[in-house]
Amino acid sequence: MNLHEYQAKEIFARYGIAVPQGSLATSPEQARAVAKSLGGERFVVKAQVHAGGRGKVGGVKLVTGVDAVEDAAKGMIGQRLVTKQTGAEGLPINSVWVERPSNIARELYVSALVDRTEEKIVFMASAEGGMDIEEVAEHSPEKIKSIHVHPAAGLQPFQARQLGFFMGLDKDQVAQFTQALLGVYRIVNELDASQVEINPLIVTAEGQIMALDAKLNFDANALYRQKAIAEMRDPSQEDEREREASKYDLNYVTLEGTIGCMVNGAGLAMATMDIVKLHGGQPANFLDVGGGTTAEKVTEAFKLITKSEDVKAIFINIFGGIVRCDLIAEGIIQACRQTGLKLPVVARLQGTNMEKGREMLESSGLKITPVSDLTEAAKTVVALANG
Numbered sequence: 001m002n003l004h005e006y007q008a009k010e011i012f013a014r015y016g017i018a019v020p021q022g023s024l025a026t027s028p029e030q031a032r033a034v035a036k037s038l039g040g041e042r043f044v045v046k047a048q049v050h051a052g053g054r055g056k057v058g059g060v061k062l063v064t065g066v067d068a069v070e071d072a073a074k075g076m077i078g079q080r081l082v083t084k085q086t087g088a089e090g091l092p093i094n095s096v097w098v099e100r101p102s103n104i105a106r107e108l109y110v111s112a113l114v115d116r117t118e119e120k121i122v123f124m125a126s127a128e129g130g131m132d133i134e135e136v137a138e139h140s141p142e143k144i145k146s147i148h149v150h151p152a153a154g155l156q157p158f159q160a161r162q163l164g165f166f167m168g169l170d171k172d173q174v175a176q177f178t179q180a181l182l183g184v185y186r187i188v189n190e191l192d193a194s195q196v197e198i199n200p201l202i203v204t205a206e207g208q209i210m211a212l213d214a215k216l217n218f219d220a221n222a223l224y225r226q227k228a229i230a231e232m233r234d235p236s237q238e239d240e241r242e243r244e245a246s247k248y249d250l251n252y253v254t255l256e257g258t259i260g261c262m263v264n265g266a267g268l269a270m271a272t273m274d275i276v277k278l279h280g281g282q283p284a285n286f287l288d289v290g291g292g293t294t295a296e297k298v299t300e301a302f303k304l305i306t307k308s309e310d311v312k313a314i315f316i317n318i319f320g321g322i323v324r325c326d327l328i329a330e331g332i333i334q335a336c337r338q339t340g341l342k343l344p345v346v347a348r349l350q351g352t353n354m355e356k357g358r359e360m361l362e363s364s365g366l367k368i369t370p371v372s373d374l375t376e377a378a379k380t381v382v383a384l385a386n387g
Contacts, residue, residue, distance in 0.1 A: 001216045006046045006097045007232050010212035011191070015183035017198075018176075018210045022099025033074035034098040035066040042101050045072040049091040050237040052215070053083040059093075061286030062101060071302050092236050100213060107200035108167050114194050116220075122147040123155070123181065125163040129200035154298070155185040165169055169203070176209040177201075189384060191229060192222035233306060241285075241304050250289055250297065252304055257282025258385045260300070260314040260343075262291050262304035264323070269385055273318045281382035284311045298331035302339050313344045313385040315377065329357035333364045346381040366380055 003011075009019040021038060021268065025031035035043050043066075045353045047059035054060050055221050059081045061072045073096045080089035107129035115122040128136045136143055145166045149155045160181040164174035195217040223230040226234040235243055245252035249265065259281045262359045263269040266288045285305060289297050304310055319326050327350060345368045349357045359369040369384075371377035 001220050001229070001233055001238070002050045002220070003216045003229075003232055004050065004095075004097075004234065004237075005046060005214055006048055006095075008216040009097075009211070009353070011187060011216065012183070012211050012214055015186055016131060016178045017183045018077045018208060019100045019214070020044075020102050020210060020212065022097055024095055025098055026071045026074060026077070026095045028074040028077065030352050031096055031098050032066050032070040038098065038100050041065060044099050044101050045069055045074045045076070046082050046097040046099070047093045048095045048097055049081050049093055050234070051081065051083045051085040051091055053085055054081065056082060057083050071099075074095075075183040094234075094236060102202060102210060103205040104200075104202045104212070105205045105207075106203040107212075108203065109136075109199045110163070110184070111195065111197040111199070111321050112183065112188055112193075113196070114188075117146065117257050120150055121155075121185065123147050123159070123163060123184075124147065125167055127167040129202070133199065139307070149185065150368075151189075154189070155182060157182070169209075170207075173203060173207060173209055180209055180211070187216070192219045192226055193217065194219045200334075215307060241307055245287075245300075245304055246317055248296065249319040250287065250301060250304070252310075253286040255283050256310070257284040258290045258310055259381055260284045260287075260308070260311040261317070262287050262289060262301050262314065264316045264319060268319060270316060272315065272378075276315065276382065279375075279378045279382045279383055281378070284308055296331075298328065299335040299338055301343060302335040306339060306343065309376055311343065312387070313346065313381050314341075314380040316347040316349075317374070317377070318347075318349050318351075319374065320349060320354060320357070324353045325349040325351055325357035326353040326360060331358065332368065333366065336364075336366045336368065342367070344381075344384040345369065345376050346384065348372065348374060348377040 006024045011111050012019050025034050030160050032132050040065050045061045063072050076093045076096055079093050079095055080090035087099045101375045109126040111130040112123050124146045128143050128215050147159045161180040164177040173306050197209045202210050218229055239254050242252050259276055260273055263272050269288045277281050289301050346362055347368055347370050363368045364385040371380055
């Protein structure tokens, strides 16, 4: 689960990480009032959406005067912001963050995330802040330094100092940076954050270390014990189908292809999408219905898949271990009839009672093609999707 910049900065401030002075506004008039309360002549107006690259498409504006703040907010609130991370539809701007500009001397990068391979927290730092860290990693990997933190020991001050001196900070700045990094580690540890990114982390002309931007991502599986974080969720920033899927414990991710996929098991779902692409098709989604699949889940899965007008065929790939294939077949038939499905369906059922399941699909009278071989099934659904 992601948070808005303003929410992340509120959390940063609680954990001793310095942030610029600012406030949230949900209307142009409120933005003007915020600017007046902040004082001064120059202000930064930032669109609050769950996406990076805002400044490149007009989502961050440096303006002079309260009238300009109101005009900037008027041009953002109620609109949709399209960046390279949002897709063509963009994300709705429901609020803006108004803050006083900072006197920037240097821009740095720092992040912390869970390294599941190492079973540790990894901190990454670079003196090349304000840029896409992916570009830095690709073209100048030597400009990024990483350290791994064992959860039993926690982040040690000497590790933070290593990163600080690597980025060329002086003694006083390293001390500030160390306190900020210890705050980041506490956020990861206490709030179940899976990623904390500050880009840029700035050094002001006065020598102060400050988080100019903030990105926080939380482990959705831990939200049951992070009630305050869960309440900060903004559904308007999430894909409608992904949000609907979560109600039924379906793991769904929207993609841009024409073949809707419904599979039980994340690994099998990845393999299914791979073989579809191998034979010239493009998956329209990732959809894992889980091991304990029910007829209700299958019906809801069909509804999610068919909400996309781009879907031309559906590929069902089920391994009947925990659940029986005949029950899955019953759910598929029920779902097709309830939704009035007219798209062709290719179903591959393997495992417990698979023969009975295939017989049920064949005799249903619906546009369902049972196929036992995975390669043949992939080729068949690609051909159907291509008309």
